[in-house]
Amino acid sequence: MSESGDSQQVGTYLARQLAARLNASAIATSNEEYEEGRTLIGDEYDVILEQYATVAAGTDLEETAEQFNLTREQQREIIASAQQLNQTATAYQQAVENGNQEEARALARDLVQNASELNQSTTTLVQQYDQLETQTNLNFDPAQDALNTSQRRLTQAAAAVATREFTETNLTVRPARSNLSAAEPTTVRGRLTAANGTAIANATIQVGIGEDTVTTDTDANGTYTTTYQPLVVASDASTLTATYTPEPAAPYLSSTATTPIAVRGQSATSITVTNATTTARFRDSVDVSGYINITGVDVRSTAGLPITVQVAGEQLARTETTTNGGFVVQAVLPERIPAGETTLRVALATEDLILGPSNTTVPLTVVSTPTSLSVETVTDEQETQNVSVTGRLTTDAGEPLADRSLQLHLGDTPVETVETDATGQYQTTIDRATIAAEGQTLTVQFAPTGSSLEGSTAEQTLPIASTSPVRRPALVGGILILLGGGSLLVSRWRDGAVWTQLRSRLGGTATTQLASPTPAETQTGEPAVAATRDDSRVRAETSLIDRAQMALDAGDPDAAVQLAYAAFRAHAAEVVTDAPQTHWELYEQYQEDHAEATEVYQLTTAYEQATFAPDSVSVETAQTVIGILPSATAGFDSASDGASVSDD
Known part of the structure; x- marks a missing residue:
């Protein structure tokens, strides 16, 4: 049998083992044997999956290996959620038996909400099993049947708890006009009642588009009235939503109402900078703070507005405003900002929003940063053909400069380009045969472009021949620097x-x-x-x-x-x-x-x-x-x- 045939047989064998564990784990979870369910897809599953991934490497089975891992991870989440739901159900039953109605309702609400989320997760996992079955041609009916059975049982239990503890609610929403104005508020009204028509008073209602909402309360008749001016919403928004989310101990279920709308116009905005860095150099912090002004808006929360900070056209940071429209940004000045006079620009990023654009600028001076470059050569008497060249590139403060290109020259002839490592060090070797009498001077040069870093150069005289190791420190910027050799x-x-x-x-x-020792012999x-x-x-x-x-x-x-x-x-x-x-x-x-x-x-x-x-x-x-x-x-x-x- 060929090697590929052997690999295919091994892969099939391992896939069957993985499938058996997934099926057994799902059945154990359905039987509320949660620890057993975890163990079956735990460490031993990891070992088998790793072996399968090794066999699958470079073949069509790589996707199947990923699917086995994804399915296992989702099943782990199902096990954790099911166990938590079971514990909540036990606590709810205990609260009912103890006559603690408030705690029972709070637990019942958690039970209903978590059961709904678990149902969605279970549906997704069943679909994952369908894909895995198609890819492997293996049978995952036991796992799917166990999951579906558990899902039905949980749905029925949650429905029974909801019926016992809560009353259905109805909510309406009616804006004064369907074309909402981004430049001025629109009145919005509605009513909240129980399923039998009884008004629900003092209930909190949220009205808005997406996460851009306002909050109001119902009166004694269950009605509410508020004004809404869309701010942080997309220009193509088309639905206005009202939501009732009851308190944990309330005897009601949540409800939602929607109505179609359109958004027109724009709100004028402006930016005020209260504090900003005026001078910075490479790796310094550039700080700026201020707030956003929106015309005609003084009582709404203006949190979540996107703010960008740029220097010389280079974006340094992106943040969001706080509740009162304020912002504080701290960013590190990168090397690619050239030295000189420039501007720090703060802008409201409204590309996809209905808010009007705005920006402001403040002056910023970028100061250049000197650099220090060293070079050292070592000639090995056992490796007479090569000269090892090492050194280090740092800022004048000693901070290493990683991933920088350095050019090496012998005399006027370019030799090669090397890169510094994470510590700012570099290393290469030069063939001694290339060192001519007129090219004995080695020059290492750091010549950045479009940068606030200053260039630097180090030189070293290379020996044409040597019978013993030679180490020569290089004088750079008036400092004698000696680093490790080749x-x-x-x-x-x-x-x-x-x-x-x-x-x-x-x-x-x-x-x-x-x-060198002056005596003919050392003390030893x-x-x-x-x-x-x-x-x-x-x-x-x-x-x-x-x-x-x-x-x-x-x-x-x-x-x-x-x-x-x-x-x-x-x-x-x-x-x-x-x-x-x-x-x-x-x-x-x-x-x-x-x-x-x-x-x-x-x-x-x-x-x-x-x-x-x-x-x-x-x-x-x-x-x-x-x-x-x-x-x-x-x-x-x-x-x-x-x-x-x-x-x-």
């Missing part, structure tokens, strides 16, 4: 004490020059050149560790894991001769030499997810990976030391 730097830490030394160096002075007896090389590797590795932690602190766990793995990989390249090319080959080689390889496996799987998977690794996983580096690399050191002894 992703394949090598160093060695042999135990926890060296790891502690590495971490402690992160807080050291970045501008300290690295002096090692040659001075070797000691300098080891110290350089420690600093290089510290840079990777530092950048991994910085990436994690900046909310980029994927980058943190990749940088941590780079440190591990570099260490492996230093210790293992002819290190494997892929991450899994390296792990397999490590496993051959070590009985315990759990931490290296954890590091490898985290790196694979961070690099190749669509979902990011968690912050916790990234922090764990950074934490296990000392012991993971210590295994390579011990293996290397053992090999040296055996060779002797």
Whole structure:
């Protein structure tokens, strides 16, 4: 059988399991066994659904997998609603037995309302089962029959409670004219009675179009009179509605009345700004407050009117007015607003409303923001063909600038364009063969356009050849900046004490020059050149560790894991001769030499997810990976030391 045939059989098997659980869950819910109903479509259902989704990936079954999930979620909601309704019914029965009429009516009203909502949800779920049955050719009659039975039972129970506790009502609505004016109020009258014609006094009636309503009360005869002027309504509105919503303990059911209308004319509006920001720079808060005036309207609530705030034609925020027409807006000034004199515009967004448009402007000065750019190069003696280039772009206040393009030049020749990461850092490599004698100066340039950010430039002199790692800090804006180097730097830490030394160096002075030892040997007896090389590797590795932690602190766990793995990989390249090319080959080689390889496996799987998977690794996983580096690399050191002894 072909692979596609195997997948189809597996998919069919899993679909049957999912269907069986859905059917059983619906039956349990109908029998008021709510916990059983939840369990059947709980964790085990999740596992099966995940397996089904894996098989369905890239096929026509993907839509079916989504349908299985949607149906399960809707059934969960049905279970929760049915259980809540059952509890309300029990509480209602208890209130009736205790003679608490007021509480009984309040519970009865909840019961009737919730039963109506549950009926609608059940109808939707039954339709979902129809679609699922069509897609899978599986039988969902047990689930649908159970849902329909439960729906009938609840409908009958709610109707019985409503008949016992409440009286039907009738409501009318009559505007003085069918063409309502947006420029002036229209008188609206009506009456509320019980089903037998008895007037219902002191009842609250809402009159309006959609959510744009006014409130009034009925008199002793059940009549009401109010004035209504449409404000926050669509220009094509066609129905005026009156609604009676009784108090929870009232012995009446709600009722609604409608009448056809048309809306003509417009109400004049104006905007008054009471306070506004006058000067701002990139990432500053731009604040503005004020209120809307509507001609001829002084007693109506003017809440919900849409307000927009723009700077230089760029919309910064959208909000709505409060009850008295007031508004307060706070927005962050984006980079794309150029520096200079501009205006802050506040407008009433009335594109789809009958209100007349209005806007007002106030002056705003956008101040440019200086930036700071660093560049650092590292030449690895084991990777003589490449020069690693790293650096960071920030504002003058030290805020990282992410996702910005930087242009690299060797002399006057463009080399490439790189992007900064979430921490403002960038990294690339340059082939040493491209570094000609006349092109030894590397220039990194940030040259934004249409922005309030100022450009910045950093330069570094590149070596044509080198026999040992070279680290050169760049002087930018009068500040000496030293950041971590490339992703394949090598160093060695042999135990926890060296790891502690590495971490402690992160807080050291970045501008300290690295002096070579003057004696021929260090205090440990090692040659001075070797000691300098080891110290350089420690600093290089510290840079990777530092950048991994910085990436994690900046909310980029994927980058943190990749940088941590780079440190591990570099260490492996230093210790293992002819290190494997892929991450899994390296792990397999490590496993051959070590009985315990759990931490290296954890590091490898985290790196694979961070690099190749669509979902990011968690912050916790990234922090764990950074934490296990000392012991993971210590295994390579011990293996290397053992090999040296055996060779002797």
